[in-house]
Amino acid sequence: MRSVLTASTEARLKQGLEEATRLGASAAKLRLRHEDKLECEFEAGEVKSAGSKETLTCTAEVIANGRRGASIGNRLDDVSTIVERAVALAKAAGSAAHFDAYPAAADTTPVETRSERTLALSADEIIEASRRMDELVKAYGSDLYIRCGGDRTAGESLLVTTGGACHSHERTTWSLGLFAQETRGTDMVLAYDERSWGDLNDTYDVEALAERILEDLRRAETIVESPSGRVKAYLPPDMLSMFLWPVTLGISGRNVAKGESPLRDRLGQQVLAPTLTLIDDPHQPFAPGARSIDDDGIPTRRQTLFENGVLQRFLYDLDTAGLAKTEPTGNPGCWPNNLVVQPGTQPSAELLKSIDDGLFIRDLIGFGQSNIMNGDVSANVGLGFRIKNGEIVGRVKDTMIAGNLYELLAGNVQLSSDLDYTGRFPHAVIEGLAVSSK
Amino acid sequence: MRDRLLEALKKSTADYAEIRAEFTDNTALTYRGPEIDRAESSSCCGGIVRACTKGGWGSAAFDSVEDLDRQVEEACRCAALVGHGTTELAQVEPVDAERPAQLERDFRGIGLDEKVRLMGSYNDIILGAGPAIESSYVVYMDSFRRVHFASTRGAYYMEERPQVGCFLVATARDGALVQRAHSSTGSPTTYGIVVGLEEKAREVAERAQALLKAPQPEGGPHTVILNPRMAGLFTHEAFGHLSEADFIHKNPKLRELMAIGREMGPANLNIIDDGTLSDRVGGHAFDDEGTPTHKTYLIKEGRLAGHLHSLETAARMGAQPTGNARAVHWTDPPIVRMTNTYIDNGDTPVDELFDGVDKGVYACDGHGGQTAFEMFTFSASYGHRIENGQKGELLRDVILTGNVFETLKSMDGIANDLTVPEGLGGCGKENQSPLPVSFGAPHVRIRNVVIGGK
Numbered sequence: 001m002r003s004v005l006t007a008s009t010e011a012r013l014k015q016g017l018e019e020a021t022r023l024g025a026s027a028a029k030l031r032l033r034h035e036d037k038l039e040c041e042f043e044a045g046e047v048k049s050a051g052s053k054e055t056l057t058c059t060a061e062v063i064a065n066g067r068r069g070a071s072i073g074n075r076l077d078d079v080s081t082i083v084e085r086a087v088a089l090a091k092a093a094g095s096a097a098h099f100d101a102y103p104a105a106a107d108t109t110p111v112e113t114r115s116e117r118t119l120a121l122s123a124d125e126i127i128e129a130s131r132r133m134d135e136l137v138k139a140y141g142s143d144l145y146i147r148c149g150g151d152r153t154a155g156e157s158l159l160v161t162t163g164g165a166c167h168s169h170e171r172t173t174w175s176l177g178l179f180a181q182e183t184r185g186t187d188m189v190l191a192y193d194e195r196s197w198g199d200l201n202d203t204y205d206v207e208a209l210a211e212r213i214l215e216d217l218r219r220a221e222t223i224v225e226s227p228s229g230r231v232k233a234y235l236p237p238d239m240l241s242m243f244l245w246p247v248t249l250g251i252s253g254r255n256v257a258k259g260e261s262p263l264r265d266r267l268g269q270q271v272l273a274p275t276l277t278l279i280d281d282p283h284q285p286f287a288p289g290a291r292s293i294d295d296d297g298i299p300t301r302r303q304t305l306f307e308n309g310v311l312q313r314f315l316y317d318l319d320t321a322g323l324a325k326t327e328p329t330g331n332p333g334c335w336p337n338n339l340v341v342q343p344g345t346q347p348s349a350e351l352l353k354s355i356d357d358g359l360f361i362r363d364l365i366g367f368g369q370s371n372i373m374n375g376d377v378s379a380n381v382g383l384g385f386r387i388k389n390g391e392i393v394g395r396v397k398d399t400m401i402a403g404n405l406y407e408l409l410a411g412n413v414q415l416s417s418d419l420d421y422t423g424r425f426p427h428a429v430i431e432g433l434a435v436s437s438k
Numbered sequence: 439m440r441d442r443l444l445e446a447l448k449k450s451t452a453d454y455a456e457i458r459a460e461f462t463d464n465t466a467l468t469y470r471g472p473e474i475d476r477a478e479s480s481s482c483c484g485g486i487v488r489a490c491t492k493g494g495w496g497s498a499a500f501d502s503v504e505d506l507d508r509q510v511e512e513a514c515r516c517a518a519l520v521g522h523g524t525t526e527l528a529q530v531e532p533v534d535a536e537r538p539a540q541l542e543r544d545f546r547g548i549g550l551d552e553k554v555r556l557m558g559s560y561n562d563i564i565l566g567a568g569p570a571i572e573s574s575y576v577v578y579m580d581s582f583r584r585v586h587f588a589s590t591r592g593a594y595y596m597e598e599r600p601q602v603g604c605f606l607v608a609t610a611r612d613g614a615l616v617q618r619a620h621s622s623t624g625s626p627t628t629y630g631i632v633v634g635l636e637e638k639a640r641e642v643a644e645r646a647q648a649l650l651k652a653p654q655p656e657g658g659p660h661t662v663i664l665n666p667r668m669a670g671l672f673t674h675e676a677f678g679h680l681s682e683a684d685f686i687h688k689n690p691k692l693r694e695l696m697a698i699g700r701e702m703g704p705a706n707l708n709i710i711d712d713g714t715l716s717d718r719v720g721g722h723a724f725d726d727e728g729t730p731t732h733k734t735y736l737i738k739e740g741r742l743a744g745h746l747h748s749l750e751t752a753a754r755m756g757a758q759p760t761g762n763a764r765a766v767h768w769t770d771p772p773i774v775r776m777t778n779t780y781i782d783n784g785d786t787p788v789d790e791l792f793d794g795v796d797k798g799v800y801a802c803d804g805h806g807g808q809t810a811f812e813m814f815t816f817s818a819s820y821g822h823r824i825e826n827g828q829k830g831e832l833l834r835d836v837i838l839t840g841n842v843f844e845t846l847k848s849m850d851g852i853a854n855d856l857t858v859p860e861g862l863g864g865c866g867k868e869n870q871s872p873l874p875v876s877f878g879a880p881h882v883r884i885r886n887v888v889i890g891g892k
Contacts, residue, residue, distance in 0.1 A: 040520070044688035047520040051497030052512060053769050055484070072480035074501045085479050092550040093467055095474040123519060145689040181811070183691035188811045258471050260573055262614055366808045366815030370835055374616045378890040380815040380839045400815075400839055400890040402657065436657040436890065 004034045004056065005156050005168050009076065013160045016060065016079040021162065023087040025062040027101050029161040030079070031295065033057045038123050039151035042130035045138070050123050060086040067094025068319070098322030102163030108292040108299040112285035115199040118172035119154055126150040129206050133178050136210035140217050143182065150176040165297030173198055173288065178209045182217060189395070191216035191383060192363065195421060198286030203421040216362060216383060222394035224386045226437040232358035233401075233433045234351070234387060237420035239361050240341065240428040245368065246375040246405050247272070251305055252334040253316035255373065257324040262374055262406065263311060271406070272309040273413035275344055279304050280315070282330070282337035287422065289338035293330070300330035300337055309410070340424045344415030348427035351416050353390035359435060360385040360392060364401070375406035402434045439596065443588035446506035452489035452496070452514045453525035456589035458726055459485035459503050460768040462581060467554055469561040469576040474554065484768045485586075487513040490750075494521030499769035528752035528759045530729050532593035537723045539598035540716075542628035545580045553578050556632065557604065560639040564608045567643030570650055572616070575607035578632065579862075585726070593728040601625070601719055601874055603862040604632045606639050610646035617649035617834060619819060620805075624719050624862035624874070631860060649820060652832040655889050661798035661824075662838065662887045663791055666857040668818050669879030671804025673709060674779050674865070676814035676842040678877075681711070681736045681744070682762070682867075683751035684774040692811075693755075700742045703846035706784045709737040711746055713761050713777035719863055719874035720779075724761065726772035731761035736779075737846075748774050766870040773868060781879035784852025791851045791883045798824040799889060801836050815839040815890075837890040851883035 013030045020028035037053040060082045061070045069090030073082040126149070133148045153173045160166050175196035182189040191213045197203050235243060255261035263271060272278075282291050282300035291300055296318035304312050315331035316324060331337060352360075363382040370376040381399040385392045408430050416427040443457045461483045468476040486499040487509045496516025498509040545553075557578045564574040580602040588594045603624025610617050619642040625631035664672060686692050713731025715721040724730055727749050735743040745755065748763035751774060763772035792800075800822040807816025821836035822829045858878030865873040 046523065047494055049495035049497065049771070050516040050520045051495075051499070051771070052516065053497075053499040054501065055499070055769060056501045067474075068477065070476070070478040072478070072482065074482040074484060078481075081481070085481065089477050089479050089550065093474065093477050093554040095468075095477050123516070127520070143691060145692065181689070181692075183689075183695065188813075190810050258573055260609060260616070262616070363810075365810050365813060366806075366817070366837070366839070369806045369808070369815070369817040369837065371616055371618065374614070376835065378817075378835060378837045380813060380890075382810045382813065398839075398841070398888065400657070400837075400888065402890050434657075436888075 003156060004076065005158050010158060010160070010166065012076060012079055013158060016083045017160060017162050019080055020060065020062050020083045020087060023084065025064045025087050027162050028060065028062040029102055029159065029296070031059045031157065031159045033155065033157045035153055035155040037151055037153040038126065039149065040123055040126040040130060041149040042134055043147045044145060045134060047127055050127065058082055062086045062090050063097045064090040064094065066097055067091070068097045069094045098319045102161035102165060102297055104163050105165045106299050109283055111283050111290045111292045113198055113290050114170040115172045115286060117200040118152060118174050118198065121152040121174055121200060126152065129176060133206045133210050136207065137178065137180050137213050140214055141182070145181045146179070148178040150174065159295065159297060161297050163297055167293050167297065169291070171198065174200055174204060176204070176206065176209060178213055180213050180217065189217065189220045189383070196288060197422065198288070198290065219385050219392050220395040223397055224394035226396035226399040226435060227357055227359055227386060228435050228437050230432045231435050232355050232429060232431050234355060234358060234360045235428040235430065236362065237425035237427055241425050242367060243405055243409065244339065246372050248336055248339065249373050251314050253314045253320045253324055254334040256314045257320055260373060266311050269311055270309050271311045272306050272409045273411060274308045275413050275415050276306055276309050276409065277304065277342040278306040279340045279342065280331070280336040280338060281340045284338055284340070287338045291337060295332040296328065298328045298330040303329060305336065341415070341426060343417050343419055343426045345417055346414070348416035348418050351414055351427060351429050352387065355387045355390060355429065358387040359396065359433070360387055375404045377405055378402040399435060399437045402436070408433060439586045440588065440594050442506065443586060444594060446510050447588060447590050449507050449510040450489060450514055450590050452491040452517045454527055454590055455487060455489040455510060455513065456587065456727065457485060457487050457506065457510070458768060459586045461584045464581045465579065467557055467578045469557055469574060471573045472565060486768055486771065488771055489513040489517040490525050490527065491517035492521030493523035493525050495771070496520065497771050526753040527749040530749070530759055532591045533595050533724060533728050533730065534593070535595045535723070537595065537597040539600045540627065541600060543630045545602045545629040546582065548629055560606055560635055563636055563639040564606065564643045567608070567640060568647050570610040570612060570647045571608060571643055572611040573609040575605065577605040579603060587724070587726065587728050589728055595724050595728060597723050599626065599722060602629055602631060604635070606635065606642050608643040608646040610650050612650040615650055617646050619645035619649065622861050625717070625860050626719050626721065627717055645820060648832055649834045652834040654835045655799050655821065655833050657890055658888065659886045660889050661795050661883065661885050663795065663798065663800045663824065663881055663883045665800070665802045665881055666855070666879050667803045667859055668801045669781060669882045670859070670877035671807055671816055673781050673879055674776060674875065674877040675807035675809050675816050677709060677736070677846065678711065678776045678779045679809050680811065680842065681746050682774040683745040683747045683755055686745060687751045687754045696742060696745065698742055698744065701740060702737050702742050703740050703849050705740040706852055707737055707740045707846065707849060708735065708782035710735055710782055711762070711776050711779045715778045718778045718858060718860065718876040720777035720876045725763045726765045727763040729759045729761040729763065731777060734760045746774050746776065748772065764873060766873050770870050773870065775867065775873055776865065776875050778858060778876045780856065780858050780877060781852065781882065783854045783856045783880050786851050786853050788853045788855055788881045791853050791881055792824060792829065793827045794851065794883065795824045795827055799833065799836060800824050800829055801838060812841050812843055814842055839888050839890060845884060845887060848885045849882055850885055853881035856880045
């Protein structure tokens with residue numbers, strides 16, 4: 001990638017800050033993001049496309065007359081115009097500002113987010129990985145429809161604020177995705193999996209991705225009756241991560257300050273099961289949300305969110321911290337940077353074996369359509385299997401789950417000692433999930 | 439711009455190449471509770487070159503329209519890297535057209551302060567509607583997109599695609615129970631769409647509060663009547679996506695399942711996708727491959743009548759292109775998408791649909807939905823019990839699920855009150871979201887639909 005983070009770019013952005021001040025802004029920040037992406041798609045046994053994307057975004061955020069305005073452009077030459085528009089917007093229609101100034105430059109913890117070997121990943125190599133995934137899954141049956149692909153992104157960013165912060169950052173990411181569909185009459189089995197990471201380490205594993213899809217297809221060969229009523233559910237790590245979605249909404253300082261979070265009065269209380277310890281770890285090398293500084297120039301830090309199920313803290317960006325009259329926590333948009341769940345004690349295979357009768361949830365359709373902030377969930381089991389006497393006996397169809405995730409996650413929750421490829425999520429068993437079937 | 443694009447395309451070494459360059463200006467103002475939560479504007483330009491060589495596609499997306507020659511070369515290089523078959527793209531008469539926006543009331547002439555004042559007035563109505571109202575979410579957005587397109591077939595067009603609209607959301611709370619009600623409106627032609635929504639603001643605030651006291655329906659199969667917004671969402675989500683030929687053309691089993699002529703529903707069922715409806719946000723003159731938009735019958739008299747196509751899927755399936763290759767952002771390649779999709783009128787008066795239901799659920803105003811081929815799940819914003827043909831008690835959390843083939847066949851009543859609401863749409867597919875689409879229907883009745891519940 002041709003870097004745009006030169007001394008002259010930095011000077012140009014700093015000049016933009018001065019222009020904002022001249023136009024009447026009391027505080028301003030400018031952020032430049034530049035990304036270069038390579039991507040390849042493979043479909044039905046042949047390469048479908050290869051492409052490159054180069055994008056640049058320049059965002060100005062200002063406070064003028066006590067109100068905030070933001071403006072975005074995508075040309076470095078336009079910095080003056082972007083700043084002018086942000087100031088004009090702040091003055092005419094700005095949002096309420098809950099802070100006066102950006103903080104001064106502070107010491108940050110260095111975090112590894114740039115990998116030379118990820119940068120070196122070529123289109124040819126991604127095509128080859130896709131071809132291999134296609135080949136491995138196709139061995140299951142020639143009638144399968146298979147799509148797969150991958151990409152490699154190199155990104156750089158620069159943040160300057162009137163507080164004096166000047167921070168540049170580079171990030172690399174690869175991702176691989178694999179989708180297979182089997183059609184039997186009007187019945188279809190859809191299996192999908194993906195992986196993404198910053199460093200091209202041993203998690204860049206096409207065999208592991210293909211094996212998970214093959215396992216799904218084999219398990220789906222027999223269709224069995226769904227369990228119904230209140231059942232035990234086995235959640236693979238990606239499903240546990242999805243089930244924690246309302247919790248991430250609940251600990252958002254913005255949702256708390258606006259009175260919309262159901263957790264707003266629950267600091268220090270037992271909210272989740274004692275097995276659940278949740279940490280925001282922005283310093284895990286090469287994690288997708290790893291960063292040493294947030295979008296306002298606040299250093300990030302490792303923070304425990306739930307300790308043995310007890311709510312420890314809410315997350316705040318600079319503006320929301322002002323609104324809630326508290327300190328910012330270094331979380332852009334008040335979201336966790338990199339949510340990590342501490343492992344349990346039993347291997348996942350043993351957890352599965354311990355279930356007499358239950359539902360293995362591999363994929364849900366329509367999750368998040370209910371009142372997700374409240375924790376309500378009602379979704380269709382896109383791909384799920386019945387567990388009997390500790391064994392997966394076949395696929396369930398026309399099955400819906402319903403319940404409140406806060407209630408389910410406060411009940412008996414068991415976590416596995418082994419984690420997913422990112423080292424962030426264990427497998428889980430929850431109890432009392434309402435399951436209905438046609 | 440015309441000459442610059444066509445000149446750059448002379449560098450193409452591919453079987454086919456095209457350039458799409460775009461200039462967009464957006465404004466978004468958001469109230470959340472009593473304060474403006476976010477005010478943002480953007481003004482950007484960029485584009486994408488796509489090239490096809492021996493059936494393989496290469497692309498280069500960029501932010502600067504200054505160095506188009508290099509982008510054409512890059513896209514052609516990528517195409518050459520992947521192409522190993524034959525390029526098959528349907529023929530269409532190359533266009534040469536300029537389609538400036540035709541705005542009844544141009545939002546660009548309205549001051550930011552006026553837009554804020556108007557949204558603030560709706561926000562005040564919601565927040566003042568009652569003690570159970572906890573918060574509001576009111577969003578104004580406008581977008582002016584100018585698209586320039588040229589291809590190596592000599593086609594060129596410039597089309598302006600404006601869009602303006604707003605969302606009104608009310609949140610009500612009773613202890614741990616939180617309920618939301620929402621309304622969205624959007625138009626490609628007039629700022630007038632966001633004016634005079636005081637009654638709508640009152641409605642959403644009242645509904646959010648009423649939903650706090652509403653029970654959930656019992657889980658299991660029910661006879662349901664869908665109102666036009668809900669039936670429209672069902673049509674788009676559950677059936678429309680299956681009609682998109684990009685997933686069908688290389689998938690022999692699915693091709694068999696979605697074969698033209700297959701019986702899909704009752705003989706009075708007609709489903710149409712119509713990109714020529716220029717007063718709805720899904721309507722344009724041309725798609726993002728330069729094909730004029732069409733009115734396409736997907737189901738005619740109960741039988742599968744057509745698919746939605748790009749140039750490539752049309753050629754590979756021996757069909758005519760339908761003008762459905764659309765891209766959300768200039769960095770995105772066009773993929774097969776819907777435009778304005780609806781069920782056409784039947785001939786049953788709405789009252790008669792209700793008369794036939796002793797016990798059922800009236801599902802209103804789709805809230806969201808997801809499909810995985812034949813399986814769908816989508817939620818209504820609210821519902822009512824139907825008892826002895828009468829609309830009764832309000833219901834919350836009405837979520838429908840099923841198999842689209844079975845559900846279409848179970849449709850036993852289509853009313854004569856077709857409505858295609860003026861909304862903003864926001865369809866997502868393959869990481870391209872939100873695409874402006876609209877959808878609608880008359881009231882429809884379906885037997886034996888599974889409703890989720892505890």
